[in-house]
Amino acid sequence: MAEATELKAWARPRSGKGGARSVRREGRVPGILYGDKQEPQSIAVDYRAISQQILTGHFQSTIFVLDVDGKKTRVIPRGVQLDPVRDFPIHVDFMRVSKDALVTVEVPVHFLNDAASPGLKRGGVLNVVRHTIPVRCPADKIPDHFDVDLTGLEIGDSVHISEIKLPEGVRPTITERDFTVATIVGRSAEEPVPGALAAEAAEPGAEAAAAAPAEGGEEKEKPKAEKKKD
CATH class of the missing domain: 2.40.240.10 (Ribosomal Protein L25; Chain P)
Known part of the structure; x- marks a missing residue:
C-alpha cells in the first residue's frame, strides 16, 4: 500500500x-x-x-x-x-x-511464475476470469494488487478466491460463492487433432458408410413410364 x-x-x-x-x-x-x-x-x-x-x-x-x-x-x-x-x-x-472509513474498491490481480506451471509448459493457456477483484476494506489498507502463484498448475486446474491470501481487514464483496479468478485451459475442443481424419478414413467400412444414404433419406424407386396404348 x-x-x-x-x-x-x-x-x-x-x-x-x-x-x-x-x-x-x-x-x-x-x-x-x-x-x-x-x-x-x-x-x-x-x-x-x-x-x-x-x-x-x-x-x-x-x-x-x-x-x-x-x-x-x-x-x-x-x-x-x-x-x-x-x-x-x-x-x-x-x-x-x-482514517477508519470502509471503502469498496476493485483491486488488480497479478499472475506470477507462469514458467513453473506444467500446464502452461504443455501448451495450455491462462484464462483470466477476473482481472480485478472487488473488495471492502479500510481506506488505509487498500492493497495495490493481489498475487496469484501459478506454480504447479496443470491444464484443467482453477484458482479460486479462497486460494488468494488477503491482507487483514480485506474481504471480497462476493461472499455467497468461492468464485473463480483464473483457469488453465487446453486447446479448443473444436480444434482437429492431427491424423484424426486419416485414421477415421482408414477404419473398415468407412467408405461404405460414406457411400450409404443418410438415415431417412433412402432413394425411392422411380415410377416406370406407362406405355402408350394404340
Whole structure:
C-alpha cells in the first residue's frame, strides 16, 4: 500500500455547464468533492495530473490527498466522466474518507511464475476470469494488487478466491460463492487433432458408410413410364 499521492485542486465558484466549460478552457477538469457528512463542494483539478493518474489503471482504487486551496483532505475517486468521442476526462467525483472509513474498491490481480506451471509448459493457456477483484476494506489498507502463484498448475486446474491470501481487514464483496479468478485451459475442443481424419478414413467400412444414404433419406424407386396404348 503506497503513500497517498497529493493532487492540487481549486475551489470552483461557478457550477453548471457554463462554469464547467470555463474551467475546461483553463486546462482543468471540473469535479465535486462530497462525503464525510459535509456539504458537497465544486472543485477543479489539473487536467494533466488527472489524465496521468487515470492511465495507471487503478485511479478509482487509490487514496489521494486533495489540496483544495491549501486545505488538504483524504479522498478516493468515485466517478470519472470521459468525453464520448475523444476519451479524455471531463468531470471527476471525489469522496472524502476518514482514517477508519470502509471503502469498496476493485483491486488488480497479478499472475506470477507462469514458467513453473506444467500446464502452461504443455501448451495450455491462462484464462483470466477476473482481472480485478472487488473488495471492502479500510481506506488505509487498500492493497495495490493481489498475487496469484501459478506454480504447479496443470491444464484443467482453477484458482479460486479462497486460494488468494488477503491482507487483514480485506474481504471480497462476493461472499455467497468461492468464485473463480483464473483457469488453465487446453486447446479448443473444436480444434482437429492431427491424423484424426486419416485414421477415421482408414477404419473398415468407412467408405461404405460414406457411400450409404443418410438415415431417412433412402432413394425411392422411380415410377416406370406407362406405355402408350394404340
